[in-house]
Ligand SMILES: Nc1ncnc2c1ncn2[C@@H]1O[C@H](COP(=O)(O)OP(=O)(O)O)[C@@H](O)[C@H]1O
């Protein structure tokens with residue numbers, strides 16, 4: 130069996146991907162087991178204005194942004210994810226690829242104890258946030274990995290107390306890519322490249338990407354660079370960030386390719 134490909138579909142761009150983009154993905158999926166992991170940031174903002182309020186986003190002590198997640202927010206995440214999943218499934222099935230949907234919290238993604246102290250704007254506050262760091266991915270849940278078949282993962286997780294928690298979608302995709310032995314992780318988003326000093330970057334190694342992350346990356350890109358580093362540590366060969374069809378990103382025709390070593 131060829132190695133699986135993991136593609137993370139950014140919540141920022143999922144509804145902007147054109148028919149051609151899906152045609153290209155279906156060609157890949159016909160030859161490789163495919164795992165899609167989706168985000169939901171934009172659909173949540175469209176569901177309710179409360180998700181555009183700056184107080185909805187917290188930061189941990191490492192500067193990672195995290196949605197303030199309560200049981201109501203989890204319900205909203207599931208509502209928008211079901212609509213997105215129905216759309217993705219229809220698009221791929223129409224192109225001859227079968228799709229199985231998996232909630233990460235149904236045994237695939239395990240989380241540890243969450244943080245209690247968060248930065249909300251400039252204030253450090255103690256609050257309950259249903260977000261957990263990913264501790265394990267149980268790849269045996271994805272037992273039907275084969276060419277022509279795709280999994281669509283909603284990256285929620287379950288913690289040791291049995292609670293369902295939110296996770297970061299890029300980092301969940303990285304952990305899943307490592308667990309299934311994927312060679313490639315593709316992070317599809319609303320920008321064509323990582324920009325450093327306003328210049329698009331075609332290739333960068335993990336060390337330089339981490340150095341830039343801590344110096345200059347913001348918001349969603351900061352999380353992507355952290356996720357890329359984690360994926361490479363877990364054995365993924367390369368991580369590509371961009372907005373083009375997956376074939377173009379995998380061939381290095383566009384996007385930013387992040388590799389473990391300089392020479393790769
Ligand atoms: N150095 C950078 N290069 C490119 N994009 C950046 C950079 N720093 C921050 N960003 C932002 O990261 C965003 C992508 O992350 P995010 O909004 O989380 O997307 P997604 O929903 O696809 O995960 C871009 O739209 C851009 O505004």
Ligand SMILES: CC(=O)N[C@@H](CCC(=O)OP(=O)(O)O)C(=O)O
Nearest residue numbers: 139140168169170195196296298
């Ligand atoms: C803990 C946390 O913040 N989780 C993210 C997961 C979704 C995500 O990452 O969506 P994008 O791909 O659109 O960025 C959130 O709820 O927004």
